[in-house]
Amino acid sequence: DAAAALAGPAGLPGLTKRPKLSSTPPLSALGRLAEAAVAEKRAISPSIKEPSVIPIEVVPTVLLDEIEAAEAEGNDDRIEGVLCGAVKQLKMNRAKPDTTLYLSLMYLAKIKPNIFATEGVIEALCSLLRRDASINFKAKGNSLVSVLACNLLMAAYEEDENWPEIFVKVYIEDSLGERIWVDSPHCKTFVDNIQTAFNTKMPPKTMLLHGEVGRSGGDLSAGSSPHPSMTEEEDSQSELLIAEEKMSPEQAGQLMPRYEDLAESVEEYVLDMLRDQLNRRQPMDNVSRNLLRLLTATCGYKEVRQMAVQRLEMWLQNPKLTKPAQDLLMSVCMNCNTHSSEDMEVISNLIKIRLKPKVLLNHYMLCVRELLNAHRDNLGTTIKFVIFNELSNARNPNNMQILYTVLQHSSEQAPKYLAMVFQDLLTTKDDYLRASRALLREIIKQTKHEINFQAFCLGLMQERKEALYAEMEFKERFVIHITDLLAVSMMLGITAQVKEAGIAWDKGEKKNLEVLRSFQNQIAAIQRDAVWWLHTVVPSISKLAPKDYVHCLHKVLFTEQPETYYKWDNWPPESDRNFFLRLCSEVPILEDTLMRILVIGLSRDLPLGPADAMELADHLVKRAAAVQADDVEVLRVERIQLIDAVLNLCTYHHPENIQLPPGYQPPNLAISTLYWKAWPLLLVVAAFNPENIGLAAWEEYPSLKMLMEMVMTNNYSYPQCTLTDEETRTEMINRELQISQREKQEILAFEGHLAAASTKQTITESSSLLLSQLTSLDPQGPPRRPPPHVLEQVKSLNQSLRLGHLLCRSRHPDFLLNIIQRQASSQSMPWLADLVQSSEGSLDVLPVQCLCEFLLHDAADESTSGEEEEEGESKDQRAKKRQRQQKQRQLLGRLQDLLLGPKADEQTTCEVLDYFLRRLSSSQVASRVLAMKGLSLVLSEGGMRDGEEKDHPMEEDSGDSELLQGYQWLLRDLPRLPLFDSVRATTALALQQAIHMETDPQTISAYLVYLSQHAPVEEQGQHNDLALDVARLIVERSTIMSHLFSKLSYSAESDAVLVALLSIFSRYIKRMRQSKEGEEVYSWSESQDQVFLRWTSGETATMHILVVHAMVILLTLGPPQAGDGDFYTLLDIWFPEKKPLPTAFLVDTSEEALLLPDWLKLRMIRSEVPRLVDAALQDLEPQQLLLFVQSFGIPVSSMSKLLQYLDQAVSHDPQTLEQNIMDKS
Template sequence: MSQTEPLPRDCEFSQRAFSATADLITLCMFLATATFARPDKKDQLPTPEKMQLTVAGIQNDAVWWLQETAIRIYRPSATEFVHALHKVLLMEQLDQYYKLDNWPPENDRMQFMRLASEVPLQQHILLRVMMIGLSKEHPLPPPDALELADQLVKRAANIPPNDKMPMLMVDKMEIFDLVFNLCAYHHPENIDLPVGYTPPTLAITNLYWKGWGLLLVLCAHNPNTVGEEGWDNYPTLRTLMEMCITNHFVFPPIPDELQRLSVEKEAILQFETHLAAASTKMEITEQSSLLLSQLMSMDVKGDARRPSPVVLEQLMALNTSLRLGHLLCRSRQPDFLLGIIQHQGPSQSMPWLADLVHSSDASLSHLPVQCLCEFLLSSTARQQQKYQQLLSHLQSILSEAAQDPNIVCEILDYFLRRLSAARNREQAIAGLKLVLGCGEEEVEEGREDGSWLLKQLPLLPHFPEARHQIVQALRGACLVESDPILVVSYLSFLANHSSTDITEMTDLVVDMATLIVERSTIINAIIPSQDEPNAGLDAFLSMFHSYLVKAREPEREAYTWSESQDQILVTWPTGEQCTLFILVVHAMVIILTMGPQCVTLSAEYQQLLDIWFPLNKENLPKAFLVDTSEEALLIPDWLKLRMIRSRVPRLVNAALTDLEPQQLILFIQSFGIPVASMSKLLETLDQAVIADEMAVAEAVQDKAYMIQLVEVQHRRGAVGGQIFARILGVQDPIRPSDSDVTAISPVDISTEVRPPDLPPPIQLTETTVTSVVEQLFLMSEDSTDRLLSREIFLTLQKTLSSELSKCTKSKETPRILKVLVIFLMRRTSLDRNLVKAVVSRPNIACPLFRLLTAVSRPDLLPMMLLIARVVLAEAVRAPRAKPLVGILKSFIQKHENRDLSLMRATAASENPEKMLGETALSRLEATGRVLLESQSLRVHGTQNLVQALSTLLQTSDNR
């Protein structure tokens, strides 16, 4: 091996010298193992690691010799070179190592071979074998080099693990480029491609997947080097690693996979066409192509590629035999297993974790706690033998002060993050109860008293370290949880354990404000009554009061202007100032509208009320936009309306101050306003008439409706509004109707007295329902109208629900429902603008038509089908109206008539009124539907049918 000068070309012994040198190298390796193969009891055996390093070193030197000097000195043939390379790496058949001198002896040959083979695969050997395959000077083709490297890697991976010395250590990232260069396809050099054409980067398919398999084994044995590189930068390799960890060899769906495969196929066919044009002149098609089945695009850092079923089976066998998934799971830096759990998210089930925990050894410490927590949540966990062992392990981590606080935080975080997930929140709570030591019976019964959160969680030794992340998790949970009892528990915890840091307090109250302002349904469930103290409201009040006191502290830093559009600078004449999110201000006002009777923290409530609405109006706060420093509107109209509906006189007075006539007219049309507040509103409206009669008159659009509205309020017991009624054209004073309604005297709401209980909500009448529906769809999109329309629609929904329930109990059609259907049929048939308005507001139209399409009365169904078809014709052209289209189509399809004989009898009718009038009530639905579907409507239009149906219904009413 020390020979450096090339031998003469005519040297007849060069080939024999080359072969003999390779034989001597293998004999040296066997001699190094002789002490262990045939141990002498008298001799002290050296450590096996020393022997293994000696053999590995001999192999490394031999491969270097073959790469650097042997090919130049001996000039062996390709066959001899490849044979020598395999021989020094002990990859030849056993008979190749003793055929000359019959040594080692027959009884010891297998032992010698095993000991010499079970040695570490040095990184340099692997890299040199690949570089020999890429070199044009060495007679080892790239496919053979990749195959040899693959065999070497798998042999080393099969060696029993040794804690003292790794058997397969690789840390050079160039291994990736070498593997993929061995997979690359290179067209013949004697073929010239067209000028300007750039051939695609292609790989030989079977080599490509063999290369991924080789890298997968290297990643499993070297997770913190090539493993991390493959996980972060090679999507295909990452997917293969995930499949090994989960032992689930089903490739995930790939976006646009078919499109990319089509582009790849076209590129390969074009490439082969250019090759054929320069050689065989053969026409290349998908059927005649030779390369299409053998090549594929090679974008190793692009989107993951789907392996064939055969390759997946090979990978599955490789994972089983080499325990690749087990090795990858044990890695903590990086933590591949934790990455998969976090990537799949809290809403996905992970049954593979149960198998992973079950197949682990006695100790659970090598698995991440997130894995153990997920196993605890799995539906099959309690059937596993390790369930109780795992539960005790987690409970001891949480309850022992000597445990690492970081691990405690990881366990809690795993469950707490799932409290804000879309699904499986109940599972997360059950898991928390278990690890906190709640009894199995309590967990199974699902009792929700909040004790696990309010009592047991704060008792943990490491609760101070975990408090911040618990608060963050519960803030998020409040924004998605729909169980009122749970939300109240979360709020109580946040109020008791929130930080005094102003930044954390700001984040907390912003989330709480979002909950109050945007989740009105859950707030109504949390605070069902305004007559008694409420724990949830107490928690809100405590958090907002503490925050506002902290924010107004004089020693805080002076405010600096910013570009934020969500924040305002609030200043008080007394000198205090603070920067607040406008949503937080609105939430605090909403809390105040609940009234002092709903809270036990009376002092905090009164202080908050005095800050925002002082008795001395000169001390009212002012708000300024932080991005422009202009004065901002602190209380918008929708919030003023809520203040008017409250039972707090000071809020009512504040809301009615400095209102424009248009605002007063809008507010008076709102529902749910107490009688005392309505009296004050009518009185304010009278004062507005005295101040500017013309402006008030111009603000009224429908005088008849407004007169009815004032009459209704007077029937409820409200007073005032006589001056306003006079400009509406009412000559006589408005008096209550004949029904004996006791008028309620005006209440002086300037003093802090509690007004009487709210009366029942106003019910729509036959005369007002049509104007209310029209108003719903024709209101403007500003915030005030949006709030008013919501209130109006809620009342309409309640009324229609009540009417529909009557349909099932009474033979007669309810009057309000009939009036509304007739109105919609007439207007939608004649007024295209109203149809467009309905379609443009799917948030109102969808729930309204869900109610209306529940109509099954024979006298109303034909009209509803006509309305549905007219609205559907417009809705199909509006992208926002897809939900409405689905509702209407479902309704129409449900009531489609297949009665062809009736169709033929009515198709040519030009007098729908006569036909409907002669039809029995039991057949009215079928006849009306046929008329709707008949060709005659396309000829004569719908106007006659609309008039006929209206006349028929009105006649039936008169009867």
């Protein structure tokens, strides 16, 4: 426990008993004598001075008192003498030093470290660190004294930056000798500080491979000394005490360079010693393990690295030295950090080392990784030496394994350096292409495809500025060969897994898809880089012949003849050839690739002409589009500029040497063949990028929009079928004729000017060459009529690439919805039926509106094709019909699911209902009828679906719904929708608009009943709109009103409608009379027809005059039978008994307003309600009385009252009456 307690705080290694070294055979007697002689010789060698101070020996118990006394006297010589005497005593009793003595020295070192820092004491202590030749060999020597000496020296020199050279000398002596203290963990700090002299980066302990049992304990970071073996016996307890004393954490941390001033002389000394050791005439395998350990510690010197690397292969293969040699190899690699010519030579030698045993090889690969970490330029040098070695006659069989390690270690950078070596090979005078292809294939095969192909290819394409490249003889050949290597590299990316996935994909199986996709994206990226290279780098290397340039471009894009890919060495083999070429060509195309091809085509300096560029772009776009799948983006384009770039390729440029007349502006013309190639190409791009290219096309390029509509509707007529209005169609045809005529004249005039400046020929329509070749270039102008072959091409493109499907599937922007909404009210859309029909069960991708339209379309079909045709139908027609019905059921199911299913959400519910509701106010009867049919289909099923019992709980409004049987969808089913609240407002709004268009009294009745029950009136604005809309119906649509409320017969239906209307207005007037005076009920813009009302009871309200008139008209109809509460409420408000009527003022001018005009008074007089008749007859002028008396349809009781008033007028004011009766004529 004590041991453990002591070991703890200082972080000392545990006290495991160290076994003796089995790997070192015990020295024979002769061997020992020889070594003793060497040690003796070394002891008296002049390089290490013997102590020069006369020692003063004192009894250990008084040592401290003696030192203090001498210090008090200021007698420094005495202190030095006493300390040297103490050292002498230690030396005498190395095996069993006096405890008091060494504890006293330790105490002194702790409290007065500087007394040890004198030359005499240092020499004395260093003598303790040297091998004592006189010591008995049998007694292995207790390391305690050496450890004490190290720690005393450390204490003395801890703060000193410049240490004496003698420390290095004793270090080297012990390193080569017994390693008594050099390897002691208790001397670690001292040893580490000495080692700063060699500037060596030491391998971490984990990398050291000494066969001894590793000592557990402190983690030794890179920079610690190697502890390859410890030959001394188990440390004694007292040693622990020393370590405990001296190795406290803060002192353990004192590591700093100590030999900066003596660097040169130390280096010279070390190198001399090592040369001396290595150059001795001795058999190679007689080199001591300790020498290798010393070399390991001094690899910071480049000369040491050079010395070591030349002998390493031999040492590694010597079983006695294997482990220290492995450490040395690691140290050489870790310290190879200058990239000087010496280090490059070291790397060259390292690469040549040949090792067979797996253990050694694995270690060697670890060392290669460290070599790469040591300096960033080592990577390129290593790769270069390996490749050159591989191509030499003395091939190292480990080359490929080294490359594999390098590629794994630096996956981004290594391929680039590898590529640079291939570039170097291809610059040579000899043609290295065949060898390069073979080498590359071998590398890929041996390194298990562990290479980043994109980085490698980019490396092949990087521009090199070195003189070698500037003065290269065969520049054109270099470019063509690099192109060939790029193609080979792309094909080499086909691993076994990619091949397997490709074969499976061909069979229609989806196996290992991510492998295939990743390969396809890799090829697309390499092709993008290759086109960049041909665009920007190649022109600066050499001006290639046009045919070679175009060959290179086609080759990297895999659009060249197949034999150009394998003619050099018949690879890929015949069995895989076509499959490999296809795998590399059926890939996505990246935006940058496409844009650059267009830019190269537009550039005058590059040999690819506009027509070839257009042809190539067209081929690549269609090739990529054909690879489309849900899990890969084959044709992603972000930049709208692509449209202009494609159109610019079509532009016709007249010969520059021709002078046109001054002031003449030539028309914008395009080469027809290219112009009509550009639009289908852009159509494909738009279909794959609806949100940007598609949107720009739809909004700004009418010709492209026309083609988009054609593929969506699958109708290729001109004008397109989405133009429903006959006038628009005729106008479009006429405009096309005008444009063609103008175009012809412009081209003839232009060609005339060109001819005048060159051939002097007169140009007519028959002699013109340009008429058949050119077209006006106005891409944002009206859409032109495409030639028949272009329409055919668009049609086949749509069939093979499903362009229409892709455009229909886009929801943002929603092109399909746009077409449906434009056409909706005007015409049926047979193409839409085909679209739904062809959407193979994937109804989810179509917009809800499309499904609704299809439902309407089907409903319309059913109503036109009656049952009577059944017998004449063929089997085929019946099957088709059944199929349609099944589709319709499926569709209806989908729509009902969207409204009533568990996944119903606000947006879709609103979209479905909004689609039908909007049509309820269409001006065409057929459209309104269809919309109602659609709504009843979609909603009614829901009522049945939840079981019949739902009919009973709805007692309160079942009265009305029973009356209007055909409108159950509105009065019963719609309010039951799970998300009814989210559509309440839109439904009410739609019905408020519909009551002004609808001509069927029953339908209007249903709408009014619904509005009275469900219209949202929480907000003042909504309530005002509802009241005004209903009022307009009552006041302005008198025919409908007289139909609804015929006096000839009573019907429960009209009674229900009257109740509904009265409830709407009674609620409204109550609310309006509650609103405070001055509260803004209407905005000023609406106030022209507003009146401010004041009742005698003091209440006020502001409302539209039509609303007032409507309420009065309703009152003239008399009370309903079903419930007259609201009727009497309104009657009491407007015509209170025995009280004057409310007064009205115009809101905008504040003048008094006429509340009851004559036409309204006449209706009141005609009514059966006495209170209304009396109100109408009050304060009538004589001429009004005369007018009313002459009117028809007045009830007897009202006529009696009228005549009574007339009697009073005669007696009151006969004069006026007489004037009004006289016949004016």
